[in-house]
Amino acid sequence: MRLTILGGGGFRVPLVYGALLTDRAEGRVTEVVLHDLDAGRLYAVSRVLDAQAVGVPDAPRVTATTDLDEALRGADFVFSAIRVGGLRGRAADERVALAEDVLGQETVGAGGIAYGLRTVPVAVGIAQRVARLAPDAWVINFTNPAGLVTEAMSRYLGDRVIGICDSPVGLGRRIARVLGADPGRASVDYVGLNHLGWVRALRVDGRDQLPRLLADPALLGSFEEGRLFGADWLRSLGAIPNEYLHYYYFNREAVRACQQAEKTRGAFLLDQQARFYEEAGRPGTPALDLWNRTRAEREATYMAENRRTAGAGEREDDDLSGGYEKVALALMRAVARDERTTLILNVRNRGTLSVLDADAVVEVPCLVDAGGAHPLAADPLPGHATGLVCSVKAVEREVLAAAESGSRATAVKAFALHPLIDSVGVARRLVEAYTEVHPGLAYLE
Structure with missing residues (x-):
């Protein structure tokens, strides 16, 4: 079975490969194709994977390419784990938002909208290529904002795209x-x-x-x-x-903590991973050891500002071990081998939440089998949660509309309607600032 990973030079790819190495059953993944636009990152991550495979009999064969069509042809599963604009783009998302006293986090609030606006057109292009070159493949979306991107891709791939998250x-x-x-x-x-x-x-x-x-x-x-x-x-x-x-x-406290931090999360990861890729690309560097040390630091500092604001202390050791790669492996097993299981996934609603339409992507428990992921019936949400879910879903729909139409006014509407952005004036300034720093938003007119 062939697995293609888009964003194959990403830092978390070794987590996925490590999970694949534990799978010895019939029908397992035997070939992994890494695709990335950056050949240097592909080389560094390939070195980590090579070290992981040492001593593992019949480890999945790994190849790497910068040619998207080559990567997609013949794929049984496609993992979409891209980051449009890279970590430099994430750091810019945070900086612009915090200057307006609103949240810059990559999936929530202003930062999430900015990230979505530049990611959706690329994700749609990928979905169209998959539909043409690998129509029988299942796409598992890791790309953030995961629900929004999964919904964008589902308009071209239907239920053959499934979003996952480890939270x-x-x-x-x-x-x-x-x-x-x-x-x-x-x-x-x-x-x-x-x-x-x-x-x-x-x-x-x-x-x-x-x-x-x-x-x-x-x-x-x-x-x-x-x-x-x-x-x-x-x-x-x-x-x-x-x-x-x-x-x-705790929005005000979270924004204040991010503003007071020495570095934003994106800026921290930008510096950390630049060092990792530079060192990991050098022949002779023990790439796997370096990756393990870097990952430990990355996981320990996850949501550090929030924990500091709440006085929650350090993360526990059991929470530093990842998790999304295990969800992905369980999902592939269920689909490829008809090993029925229940997983919490991002899928089209299909009546699960009565307040949303059938095509709205929601995150709910699903029964997974050879036919894909089937959302299970759920009791209605309480009023406060219903209001928040409907409000944020409306924002996601405006992001999708802006990405499809290229309408700057619709992009402003997406920002202005978000419950964590309390001003149309702020929304306009955010769109202005984001289009100045992100070439990927030049399509907004």
């Missing part, structure tokens, strides 16, 4: 762990959009264990989301939010 998986795992439950046996009732969802129940043998967690302040304070949001707020919600909702519930 819901990590959240469910942490809740199960503090409750003393086996995460593999727990059923997580999670619903929302990407980076905008809530765990409403965690059932073990049919019994919901979440009320026990919400009633125990000590348990609530023993894991990341409990410390991040605070026990009182979680009890008020009656649910455990995805960590990214901290940007909504």
Whole structure:
């Protein structure tokens, strides 16, 4: 089976390859094609993968190319893990937004909209190429903003594109762990959009264990989301939010913390990964050891400003091990081998949330089999969550409309309607500033 990874020079690609190395079953991936626009990054990551494969019999063969059509032909699965504009673009997204006192995070608020506006046209082009060159391939989208990009690609690929994220998986795992439950046996009732969802129940043998967690302040304070949001707020919600909702519930504090940080997250990663790729590309450098050290630092500093604002402390060791690559492997196994499983994925709504139309991409538990991912029925969201989901989905639709039409006015509307941007004037200035720093937004007129 052939897997093509778009953005194959990306830093997290070794996580995916490491997961593939653990799969020894029939029908496994035997060939990995890395595609990237940057040959230097491809070389550095290929060196890491070569080191990972040492001593592993029949490790998947790895090839690398900068030719997209060559990468897509013959693919059974395509991972889309691109970053349009690179980390330099992410750092610019943050800088422009924070100058207007609004959030610059890459998937939430102004930064997410800017990233989406320059990513959607590229993602649509990829979807069209896949439909033409590899029509039977399944596309698994890692590219952020994951829900928005998956919805853009689904207009050309239908249900053959599925978005994944490790945040819901990590959240469910942490809740199960503090409750003393086996995460593999727990059923997580999670619903929302990407980076905008809530765990409403965690059932073990049919019994919901979440009320026990919400009633125990000590348990609530023993894991990341409990410390991040605070026990009182979680009890008020009656649910455990995805960590990214901290940007909504504590927006002013989060913006202030980002403004006061020595470097934004994007600027930190830009410097860190520039050093990694430079060193990893040198013959003789132990590339895998270097990658492991760099990844440990990267994971330990994830959402550091939010944790500092909340007094949540350092991340726990169990949360530094990644997770999205395991979701991707489980998804491929289920589709390729008809190994039925339930995963939280980004898929078309199909009536799961009655407040959204059938084609809106949502993040919900899905039954996965050879026919793809099928969203499971979900109870309605409470009013406060419904309002937020509908508001953010409306913004995503304006982003898609702006990307399709090239309308600058529609782009302004997308920014202005977002609940974390409270001014049409700010929205106009954001569009002006972003078009000045991002050549990829030159299409807006």
